[in-house]
Amino acid sequence: MxxxxxxxxxxxxxxxxxxxxxxxxxxxxxxxxxxxxxxxxxxxxxxxxxxxxxxxxxxxxxxxxxxxxxxxxxxxxxxxxxxxxxxxxxxxxxxxxxxxxxxxxxxxxxxxxxxxxxxxxxxxxxxxxxxxxxxxxxxxxxxxxxxxxTVVVPFENTPLRSEARAAARGRSLRMDVERLDRIVTLAAELSIARGRMTQFLMEAESSGASWDEALTQQREMDPLFQELQEEVMRVRMVPVGPLFRQHLRTVRDLARAQGKLALLELEGEDVTLDTAVLEALRDPLLHLLRNALDHGIETPAERQAAGKEACGRLRLRAVHEAGGVVVELSDDGRGIQRERVRERARERGLVANPERLRDEEVDRLIFEPGFSTARTVTELSGRGVGMDVVRRDVEAMRGTVAVRTREGHGTTMTLRLPLTLAVIQGFAMGVGDQVYVVPIELVQECLELPISQRTSEEAGMLALRGQPLPYLRLRSVFGLGGAAPGRENVVVLRHPDGIVGLAVDHLQGEGQRVIRPLGRLFQDAPGISGSTILGDGRVGLILDTSTLVRRAIRRAAETPESPFTEAALIPGADARVPSASRASEP
CATH class of the missing domain: 1.20.120.160 (HPT domain)
Known part of the structure; x- marks a missing residue:
């Protein structure tokens, strides 16, 4: 040797x-x-x-x-x-x-x-x-x-950490030769079109060319730009199958380390995601699997006593849906024990009367920071960081996480993720000179704020077809100062816990936005997840609405008279036509 x-x-x-x-x-x-x-x-x-x-x-x-x-x-x-x-x-x-x-x-x-x-x-x-x-x-x-x-590698030191993987691969991607040829062809066609446009502009003054002719030249280039962008984005799309299959071994080893038997089933391995989304999905997915094995899947003896097979089953599924990707992890274990969750919520003082919480509100408590139902701390659980990390990481991708459970029969965790983190179809809205952007899929409707609600308060409440709609005034949330205009609008957004409104000065409408990361000084700015360059060259800020809502709920808990409470969110609302006049959209 x-x-x-x-x-x-x-x-x-x-x-x-x-x-x-x-x-x-x-x-x-x-x-x-x-x-x-x-x-x-x-x-x-x-x-x-x-x-x-x-x-x-x-x-x-x-x-x-x-x-x-x-x-x-x-x-x-x-x-x-x-x-x-x-x-x-x-x-x-x-x-x-x-x-x-x-x-x-x-x-x-x-x-x-x-x-x-x-x-x-x-x-x-x-x-x-x-x-x-x-x-x-x-x-x-x-x-x-x-x-x-069986050696269970602690999560923090596992060799599958995304940073190590990215460094090992040199952040490389494999590209189909035909796709590369198409990109080269489009780049050549754009170069020719740019040359024609340059020549046109140089001769325009002497030839007396009209603006209509200039617009015609521009319209000829637009499809080429769009197709090139789409091809480049497709290069970044990779299937989820390799990531899913890595966890076949994870499930086997972690189950045996706890004296359990479990089998992971995969579905939708050919579904594709942007490589950046896939990398960001690794840690939340591992947390969810560990949680399912530790809290969900029972020991063989417990399963047989409950009339189940000795070997537990987990199913990891991916599917394209509504312009994004849904990733579901289901298990046939014991489900969330809601009485135990209520007991822990009471012990930690999370809610005053946990017995009055609806089932879906109880289920959401597992995502609270530091929350755990484990009675002892083990290598896999007990410190209350797993599910909080899942929610934080998923929302950092502009995604959502939801839980569905049936005690004694199992739990399903549903992650809804964007196809890419590089570009979004965004809805822009203005407050003073500042422009904010939210993903268009979150926007449910826009309506005019009633005159009676035009105050300087940070939060308020509207009646939307007989249901309460809590809203936040962005001017006050971000401390922009200045006087509000004579007319304000409310953008109604879907939220994991229901719907919420954002009061803004004016609406700017929908458009494709290229996302740029925040500078180091602004990375920890609450409620802001990124930035984008607007059509007029200004910088627009992309809102992290989940963080804004949770921040408002925490403030409301300290101020009893605040109208903005979690109970005021409308679970499962599907509002379409507001009772107030619908705001005009550009």
Missing amino acids: SADPKGPPPGLGAEWQQVLAIFSEEAEELLSSMEETLIALEARPDDEHLRALFRLAHNLKGSGSSLGFQSLTDYVHGAEDLIQALLDQRLTVGEPWVSLLLSSVDHLRELTRAALAGVDQLGPAHQAQLARLLEGGATGKSSDTSPPP
């Missing part, structure tokens, strides 16, 4: 680094496929899965050998021996051998990273594991048939 990998040929340093980068990506794909195949093999043992597993290991061995990674090659060879013994039926496929091979996949990941860093050497743990692989493969039996202990 060598301490250093085979060096690059003389004069090929840059090319050698490219070769290593390709090997790194291919090795990770092979190892991920080995994990998925092992999980499938455990659920349904057959020769097809074993042969596929052997091919994957053999490909990894060949790639490592070609680069001179001898220790990595030796380790894969040991795994091949064990897989061959299973294929020859000298060993019986079962949980101990699957666990041993899964643990070996983890070792292979470590060895691959070490080899790429210049250290091609087996450590003591690797040598001990390799000995077990070789013993099982050579004799068809092992002196120790008990499964190796």
Whole structure:
């Protein structure tokens, strides 16, 4: 075993680094496929899965050998021996051998990273594991048939953290050659169109060209710009399947660490998301899975006593819906125990009378910061940070999270996410000289604020077809000062808990907005999630309405006479025609 990998040929340093980068990506794909195949093999043992597993290991061995990674090659060879013994039926496929091979996949990941860093050497743990692989493969039996202990990696230190993954991949994306050709063609056509426009403008004064002719030239370029933008956005779209499949192993290992059995089913793996949304989805999804396994899925004995199968089932589903993507995680566990939630809410003083809360209000308490129903702190839960992090991260993507549960039958968590974080179809509204933007899918309607409500108060209440509509006056929320105009408008927005209004000076209408991140000084500004450049060159601020609403609710709790309370939000409202006059929209 060598301490250093085979060096690059003389004069090929840059090319050698490219070769290593390709090997790194291919090795990770092979190892991920080995994990998925092992999980499938455990659920349904057959020769097809074993042969596929052997091919994957053999490909990894060949790639490592070609680069001179001898220790990595030796380790894969040991795994091949064990897989061959299973294929020859000298060993019986079962949980101990699957666990041993899964643990070996983890070792292979470590060895691959070490080899790429210049250290091609087996450590003591690797040598001990390799000995077990070789013993099982050579004799068809092992002196120790008990499964190796399952190691649960703490979430904060897991190698699947998005930053590490992004750094390992160099934030790269694969592009279809035909799509690349189309982008190049569109860029060439735009270059020609720009040349014609430049020539037209240079000759316009002497030729006496009219504005109509200039507009015609511009309209010829618009479809090209739009198509190029759409093609570039499609390049960023990636399927959710690889992310979903990573969690097959997560569910298996975390369930066994708690003495449980669980199987993850996947649906909608071909649904595509912007790569930035997919990266941001990783942590919330892992929190939800851990929560479902810890709080939802029961032990085999508890499930059988309740008339269920010993193995719990989780279903991870993705589907395109209304210009976005819906991701659902369902389990067939015990569901949310609402009395326990009420008890914890009473203990922590979250609400004065938790017994008066509606079921949906009780369910939403699990998203409160620091809230947990766990009686003891474990590696998986008990500190009350999981579900709060899920809501925070999802809302940072301009998404929403909702819960649906039935005690004794299971829980479904529903995440509604935008297709991309780069561009939104936004609705602009003005307060004084400042322009604010909200995603158009949140806008339900616009109406004129009654004269009786035109005050300087930050919050107020309207009657919308006999139902209370709490609203916030943005001029006061952001401390803009100045006098309000003679006419104010209310933009009614859908909110995860119902609907809420924003009182503004004027409406500017709908349009596509390119999102730009806030500068470092403004990243923590409450209620603002980003910025965009408007058509006239000014900067518009994109509102984080969920944060604004929660902030207003917290203030209302400190001010009993405030009209803005969570109870005033209209659950499930589907208002269409306001009793007040509808505001005109540009």
